[in-house]
Amino acid sequence: MKFSRRKVIGIGAAGALGALGELAGIGIPLRVEAAGKNSPPSPHLPANEKGSQPLVLTVLGKATYGQTPEAIEAFNGLGSTQVAARHSFIEAQLHPQQISDAVCEHKITQLGLVSLNKDLAKLWADYFVEPNRLKDEMKDAPPKPGAPPVKMKDFNQMKIQPAMETEAATWIRAVYSQRQVHEILTEFWHDHFNIFAYDGNQAPVFAHFDREVVRKHALGNFREFLEAVAKSPAMLFYLDNFVNQSSNPNENYARELFELHTLGADNYLGTEDRSKVPGFAQKNPLGYVDGDVYEAARCLTGWRVDTGKNTGETGSFAYVDQFHDRFQKIVLGRQFPELQPPLKDGELVLDLLAEHPGTAHTICKKLCRRFVADQPSEVLIRSAAQIFIDKRKAPDQLLQVMRFILSSAEFSSGSAEQKLRRPFESAVALLRATGCEFQPSEKFLNIFNRAGQRRFGWRTPDGYPDTKEKWGNTTAWLEKWRLANQLMGGKIEGVKVQLTAISDHLSVKSPHALAEFWGNRMLGMPLSPNALKEVTDLLAQGRDPMRALPPVQIENRLGPAVALIAMSPQFQWRG
Amino acid sequence: MILVQIFLRGGCDTLSLVAPIDGPDRKHYEDARPSLKIPISGSNKALPITSTFGFHPAAKALQTLFIEKRLAVIQATGLMRPTRSHFDAQMMIETGATENRGQLDGWLGRYLTLSQAAPKAIHNSHSIEAVAIGAQLPNSLLACNKALVVNSLSGFDIAGGRFQEDQRAALRRMYGENSNPLLNQWINQSATETLNAIDEIESANPGAYSPTGGAQYPGGEIGNRLKSLAQLLKMEIGLEAIAIDMGGWDTHKYQGNGGEGQFARMIGELSGAVEAFLKDLDSSGKDSIGSRVRVVVLTEFGRRVKENGNGGTDHGHGSFMLALGQGVNGGKIYGTWPGLSSEQLFERADLKVTTDYRQILSELALGDRLMSEAPKLFPGFVPQKATGLV
Numbered sequence: 001m002k003f004s005r006r007k008v009i010g011i012g013a014a015g016a017l018g019a020l021g022e023l024a025g026i027g028i029p030l031r032v033e034a035a036g037k038n039s040p041p042s043p044h045l046p047a048n049e050k051g052s053q054p055l056v057l058t059v060l061g062k063a064t065y066g067q068t069p070e071a072i073e074a075f076n077g078l079g080s081t082q083v084a085a086r087h088s089f090i091e092a093q094l095h096p097q098q099i100s101d102a103v104c105e106h107k108i109t110q111l112g113l114v115s116l117n118k119d120l121a122k123l124w125a126d127y128f129v130e131p132n133r134l135k136d137e138m139k140d141a142p143p144k145p146g147a148p149p150v151k152m153k154d155f156n157q158m159k160i161q162p163a164m165e166t167e168a169a170t171w172i173r174a175v176y177s178q179r180q181v182h183e184i185l186t187e188f189w190h191d192h193f194n195i196f197a198y199d200g201n202q203a204p205v206f207a208h209f210d211r212e213v214v215r216k217h218a219l220g221n222f223r224e225f226l227e228a229v230a231k232s233p234a235m236l237f238y239l240d241n242f243v244n245q246s247s248n249p250n251e252n253y254a255r256e257l258f259e260l261h262t263l264g265a266d267n268y269l270g271t272e273d274r275s276k277v278p279g280f281a282q283k284n285p286l287g288y289v290d291g292d293v294y295e296a297a298r299c300l301t302g303w304r305v306d307t308g309k310n311t312g313e314t315g316s317f318a319y320v321d322q323f324h325d326r327f328q329k330i331v332l333g334r335q336f337p338e339l340q341p342p343l344k345d346g347e348l349v350l351d352l353l354a355e356h357p358g359t360a361h362t363i364c365k366k367l368c369r370r371f372v373a374d375q376p377s378e379v380l381i382r383s384a385a386q387i388f389i390d391k392r393k394a395p396d397q398l399l400q401v402m403r404f405i406l407s408s409a410e411f412s413s414g415s416a417e418q419k420l421r422r423p424f425e426s427a428v429a430l431l432r433a434t435g436c437e438f439q440p441s442e443k444f445l446n447i448f449n450r451a452g453q454r455r456f457g458w459r460t461p462d463g464y465p466d467t468k469e470k471w472g473n474t475t476a477w478l479e480k481w482r483l484a485n486q487l488m489g490g491k492i493e494g495v496k497v498q499l500t501a502i503s504d505h506l507s508v509k510s511p512h513a514l515a516e517f518w519g520n521r522m523l524g525m526p527l528s529p530n531a532l533k534e535v536t537d538l539l540a541q542g543r544d545p546m547r548a549l550p551p552v553q554i555e556n557r558l559g560p561a562v563a564l565i566a567m568s569p570q571f572q573w574r575g
Numbered sequence: 576m577i578l579v580q581i582f583l584r585g586g587c588d589t590l591s592l593v594a595p596i597d598g599p600d601r602k603h604y605e606d607a608r609p610s611l612k613i614p615i616s617g618s619n620k621a622l623p624i625t626s627t628f629g630f631h632p633a634a635k636a637l638q639t640l641f642i643e644k645r646l647a648v649i650q651a652t653g654l655m656r657p658t659r660s661h662f663d664a665q666m667m668i669e670t671g672a673t674e675n676r677g678q679l680d681g682w683l684g685r686y687l688t689l690s691q692a693a694p695k696a697i698h699n700s701h702s703i704e705a706v707a708i709g710a711q712l713p714n715s716l717l718a719c720n721k722a723l724v725v726n727s728l729s730g731f732d733i734a735g736g737r738f739q740e741d742q743r744a745a746l747r748r749m750y751g752e753n754s755n756p757l758l759n760q761w762i763n764q765s766a767t768e769t770l771n772a773i774d775e776i777e778s779a780n781p782g783a784y785s786p787t788g789g790a791q792y793p794g795g796e797i798g799n800r801l802k803s804l805a806q807l808l809k810m811e812i813g814l815e816a817i818a819i820d821m822g823g824w825d826t827h828k829y830q831g832n833g834g835e836g837q838f839a840r841m842i843g844e845l846s847g848a849v850e851a852f853l854k855d856l857d858s859s860g861k862d863s864i865g866s867r868v869r870v871v872v873l874t875e876f877g878r879r880v881k882e883n884g885n886g887g888t889d890h891g892h893g894s895f896m897l898a899l900g901q902g903v904n905g906g907k908i909y910g911t912w913p914g915l916s917s918e919q920l921f922e923r924a925d926l927k928v929t930t931d932y933r934q935i936l937s938e939l940a941l942g943d944r945l946m947s948e949a950p951k952l953f954p955g956f957v958p959q960k961a962t963g964l965v
Contacts (some may be wrong), residue, residue: 240827240885248884252827255890259660271657271922290659417759450726452710459822460584462662465711472765473712473724474772481733481746481769489736534745538738560738567733567742568749569762 053575055082057524058412059089061575062371062419064180066429067524071180090406094219094399096179104176111172111439113165115207120233123162124315127204131158156199162207163197167455170210171440174428185218185402186210187424188370190456191463192363193229193261197456201237201305205315206456209234219399222363223354223392226261230350231317233305239461242305244297245323254297256461258288262353264362274330283333287358292332298325299336299345319343332356355392360385364401366466371402372411373418374467380410419574420468423451426480430487430566431495433522435502441494447486451479484566488559499558500551509554510546511539515561522565531568535561576690576901577808578940579817579870580683580715581797582669583845585825586661588888589877589895589926591838593648593908595915596621596629603915607881611832611888619833624648625908632833633843636850637897644906645853646899647964649935651910653876653928657921659890661825664875668932669714671953683816684719685952686940690815703775705816706807708800715818720764722816723772727799728781728806732773746770779810788858790851795844797821801852808856808864821845824874828887836886845872849899865900869965871939872897877926880915893926896935902942902965909935909962931956938964 056075060067078092079085092099108116115123135155173183193214197206213232217225229235230253236242239253259265267287269277274291285292302324306314319342329336329345332352336345353359364384368376387404391397405411421429427448431438449457452475458464465471490497503509503517515535519527527535536545539561541553549557565571594613595601605612613621613631621629622638628648630638640646656673658664666672671682687705705722707713716722725731735742750766784806792798800819808814823841830838849870857865877894893913899905913919913927921927933956937949942965949958 240887243828243885245884250827250883250885250887251889252825255660259662265660265663268658268660268663270663271659293659417762420762450710450730452726460661460825468761469717470711472761473707473722474769475710475724475726477766477769478731478733478773479726482730485734485736485739485742489734531749534749538741538745557738560735560742563735564742564745567746569766572762 053525055086055412058575059086059406060524061573062411063090063093063184063406065174065183065425066432067575068432068435069521071432072524086412087407090181090403093179093181094403094406096182096219099178101178104173104178107172107176107439108169111168113169115162115165116169116211118162118207120205120208120212120316121314123205123208124233124313127159127162128201128315129313131155134158160198160203162205163203163456166197166207166210167445168440170455171428171438174424175431175438181402181406182215182218184370186215187455188367189214189218189225191458191466192366193235194458194461194463195234195238195456196459197234201242201307202234205233205237208232217398219396219402221393221395221397222359222388223350224395225398226350226354227347229261230257230300230303230346233315233317236303236305236317241300241303242307244301244303245320246298246301246325247323249294249297249301249325251293251297254300255293257296257349257353258293260461260463262359262362263288263356264358264365266362267356267358274333277333280333285333288332295329295331296349298329299331299349301325303343303346355389357385357389360388364388364405367401367405368410369466371405372408377410380405380408383408417573420471421572421574422464422466422471423448423453423476423480423483424455425574426566426572427451427483427487429571430484434488434562435498436487437496437498439494441492443493444495447483447492451476451483481563481567484563485560488563488566490559497559499562500554503558508546509548511536511543511549512545514539514549514554514558518558518562518565522562523570527565527568528570531565531570534568535564538564577815577817577864577868578683578686579804579819579868579900581819581821581845581849581870581872582665582713582715583824583872583874584661584665584820584822585874586664586876586878586890587824587874587894588826588830588838589650589874589891589893590880591830591832592631592634592842593624593628593650593895594621594631595627596623597627600627600912600915603880603917607915609882610886611830611882613833621833628908631839631842633839634846636846640850640853640899641906645903646897647903647905647907647909649896649898649909649930649962649964651893651913651926651929652873652896652932652935653892653894653930655928655931657892657928659876659892661875661890666714668873668875670717671933671956673955680718681713681715682936682952683715683818684717684722687719687721687816689941689944689948689951703772703812703814705818706804706814707818707820708804709820713818713820716816719816720768722818723768725772725803725807728776728784728803731776731781743770743773775812776810779812781806781810786851786855788854790855790858791847792851792855793844793847795848797844798848798851801848802855805852805855805864808868809859826878826887827883827889828885830887853900867901869900869903869939870898871936873932873936879924880920880926881924891925892921893928896932898935898939898964903939904963904965909964930962931959934959934962935964938962 056072057067060071075085075089078088177183195202197203209232213228217228239256240250241253244250259268269287269289272289274280274289277285279285302320304318304320306316306318321342326339328338331349365381368381384401384405388401391400453464486492487495503514506513506517515532519532539557595604596615615621619632622632623629624641654667669681703723705716705719707716707724710726712724733739747770750763792802826838830836853865856868857863873896874894876892878888878891882888911929913929917923933953937945937952937958938961941948945958945961949956
């Protein structure tokens, strides 16, 4: 679909967009001049005052993994005003498949991540069946004299290869992909439908979950997304529904389906009797209770994974009717008759959950929290939720919700300090802004993972938290700061730092000039005066800050100076 | 006193840790748990602590501590407002909220405030008073601005090489109070706390750590965390409130019985780690830290009495707490046992809650100030007479 400006405005006029004061002027004083590759975007931008930074920085800050000179230039080239450029940017980003991403794809190809594009059956065969076969073979065979002993750990390493390769590709995409909004959304939905990727039977099939479930549906239809998750082997394994059967119900998945994937804890009314929930008699209950979870678990019995030798051992979704509870049920006030056709019970549960207004509110609240502010306004959430509800049948329902949120006045006019960068965002923003040549080496990941946000590494199904209080702790700060120094130190395998080359064009390479240049480069705007002074002083080491530094001192001091910018207050926020 | 909370995340299965071994409930238990029951004979039999209850066989160290009267068990504890949601239950327990939203600070943070208001011999002159060991701040310390999160003491610096001092001084000024008035004060405060922690830990010079007293920590999350905590405590930096998490208790499938399985492995780790921790601290010289530490172990709920068909258990209600260390009257089971017959269960499915978790936390935290201060520790809570636990 081609971008149509009229269409965007049309939504604004018809929906809540207009009511929120959108298009009434956002108070952006000037268009940022297009920036060359090696020059700061503009030395004349206003300093960081609350609420008045250029729109380009807000958009790139909140909807991408961080500005770069190239990203600012591209954004500004999209329209004659900042507002027009934002519209074009959003529209283009919401159609990621139409954006060429050759550089990023090439980087991924270079890494030789063999599991990424394998289909489910192949993933299962190569990373589950095969390691198990080798393990059995080893158990049966007498140890070969002189041969190095094979460890159980090696088989487990084989099994988690698809998870680790997805992790590596995720890093590359975050740093290099042109489809930045899609990447941020992919992270959002991975948190929302969280799976711990690195053990259990979900590890061998995790590449499928990332590719065919999360990435495929991130801008699609929520009901279809929900079903893709429900039928994905990774989720069936992670939340145990693969063993949920009529004789032995297991309610783990059903519970999190209600509490985390759809209605949310806000709509959980506890252990109440179902008939006492307001709206129950009208088949329109306000929220859910344990009774709904139990009955939904019954509806989802027989939803399994084909792991049987007789059925081909395909590792794919399988519905086994004889394990399904065929009797009548009541979920969210609706009667389900007995003996429904295969899959019908479970699909009806997904229908009811996807269409419940509580789900719309919960999902939109989380999206607004991710993209706008830790505490988004209720009016924004409700307006987004109304679109979620109105467009529930649309194949691009989530795209339309995102278009609304990203076009809202609240998204663009809020202060620059609403979203603290989580550790992953911090690291990626640093790699992007400093123009490092980057590959996610094992050494790099080991250092990064200390900060507590390994991708796909959150064990419980609620996903990484998304408010600043949860990430403003000592360890998160310390590890962010450590990482900045370690990366800029240039000694981490896979991270090629080229600071001196990037600022080599400066005519006078004085501490002051270098600090000013790198401040602009890292932030897209000038450093605050006191931070500028600190960075300058670190470079000058007591000498005249206006005099050119000899090359050897630039080599020694530029890394710590740029790291200090990455540690400074301004760099901590997402635009 | 140093209060250590070990939170078992995911809902630890009470009936596998403290199982009925005799009396009418043994029969109910065996009926409900045909494959998961802890046996009462054979090599994996329960370890008796009273005539009717026994610990899981992997909890040998806990049994020893119980016999030595250092460890107390409180049965059928939990939330008076039932919920089977992990996240609701944890949030309510940790903040003390009586609805699932409301109270927005953690109980351990309030404990710290109360403890500092109380008269005591030596006043804390250090900056590190509360710490969570791990990567995240648990809600027990939510909104406590004195709480640090420490993952590991090795590498507790900013790795700045020879410019590290310059950088730290620069950061202090950049995040100083009036240096960036346009910026959020929150960020100044939280960054400055981190700089203070770096200074404090640097001056205590942690270095490589060797446990004392022959303590051998098991590998794994809880062993590593308690070891880091012992190291921190021995630095005598003034810690008073500590939160440690141990995850992995949400055993919906294959949890195992007495002999093997996930539950046995984890309870073995917990038991071994607690034993090593106490040994390590007891041997810390005069005025041993061990004599000042009080530990409480809790979880958000117990699990369904009847096992599910996948060798696991689903979310339940009543659970347990363990208390040990300074002043704890151990060797005894506290709390009213509600029984396991169908009509004695909550919703005919789960162990009932007969003791409000707030009663136990208040007794452990407040001692003889229970009646006067429990309502401050847990707003809206009216304590019962002390159980004699401390």
